[in-house]
Amino acid sequence: MSAIYRRAARFDRETLADDLILMNPDSRAVVVLNATAQLVWDALAEGASLDDLVAVFAAAGADAASVRADVAATLDRLVEAGLAVRGP
Amino acid sequence: MLALEDARYAQATGGDAFRAWLAAFNHPEARPARSGDIDGRVEAAVALAAMGYVAPARLLLAENPDIVPPALALLVAETAEGREDTALLAALAGRLGGHCDRRYAFPAALQGAGRDAVAAWVAARAGVLRKACPA
Numbered sequence: 001m002s003a004i005y006r007r008a009a010r011f012d013r014e015t016l017a018d019d020l021i022l023m024n025p026d027s028r029a030v031v032v033l034n035a036t037a038q039l040v041w042d043a044l045a046e047g048a049s050l051d052d053l054v055a056v057f058a059a060a061g062a063d064a065a066s067v068r069a070d071v072a073a074t075l076d077r078l079v080e081a082g083l084a085v086r087g088p
Numbered sequence: 089m090l091a092l093e094d095a096r097y098a099q100a101t102g103g104d105a106f107r108a109w110l111a112a113f114n115h116p117e118a119r120p121a122r123s124g125d126i127d128g129r130v131e132a133a134v135a136l137a138a139m140g141y142v143a144p145a146r147l148l149l150a151e152n153p154d155i156v157p158p159a160l161a162l163l164v165a166e167t168a169e170g171r172e173d174t175a176l177l178a179a180l181a182g183r184l185g186g187h188c189d190r191r192y193a194f195p196a197a198l199q200g201a202g203r204d205a206v207a208a209w210v211a212a213r214a215g216v217l218r219k220a221c222p223a
Contacts (some may be wrong), residue, residue, distance in 0.1 A: 021141075030106055
């Protein structure tokens with residue numbers, strides 16, 4: 001079964017132009033998401049697997065194979081920064 | 089402006105400087121009230137660029153390419169990360185040798201500096217930034 005990613009319980013957010021800036025209030029880690037990557041963050045509000053997220057981008061016309069690595073990298077950045085959690 | 093003071097204090101005391109500079113940049117009073125007014129976001133944009141977040145500096149440059157500090161900060165940050173913006177470097181050298189907005193201070197050594205001198209200054213500062221913030 002694919003892991004489900006969700007937003008962490010604690011995070012702060014700011015916007016600047018098209019960027020969404022997410023900050024971990026405990027570690028002060030920062031992740032800046034562009035407009036495309038913000039779709040990933042939006043989906044994590046309800047929880048989503050990597051496959052779910054790739055499907056969202058594929059439905060919008062992106063090539064699933066090429067987008068998979070980008071989505072996985074974004075998820076890794078969010079988890080590493082403590083802004084998202086990976087669970088069953 | 090209190091947000092700017094908060095950011096300077098956070099920077100000086102090891103507080104959450106990124107968040108504080110971001111708040112200073114986004115503060116409604118930081119933006120010029122009228123065209124031609126001093127832009128209170130410049131200091132924050134330079135500080136954020138030094139932390140690796142260059143979007144604010146880019147935004148200011150897009151609005152007013154004659155302001156030198158964000159251009160310098162952007163070049164230093166990009167050079168520290170191994171990127172090269174030859175177009176911005178040439179544009180900045182052109183402004184330092186001609187018209188730029190002198191209400192925003194920049195190093196006296198760069199007054200009238202040519203492209204090579206600006207590039208050397210940027211490379212030196214990028215080296216300092218790399219040592220301060222290793223990847």
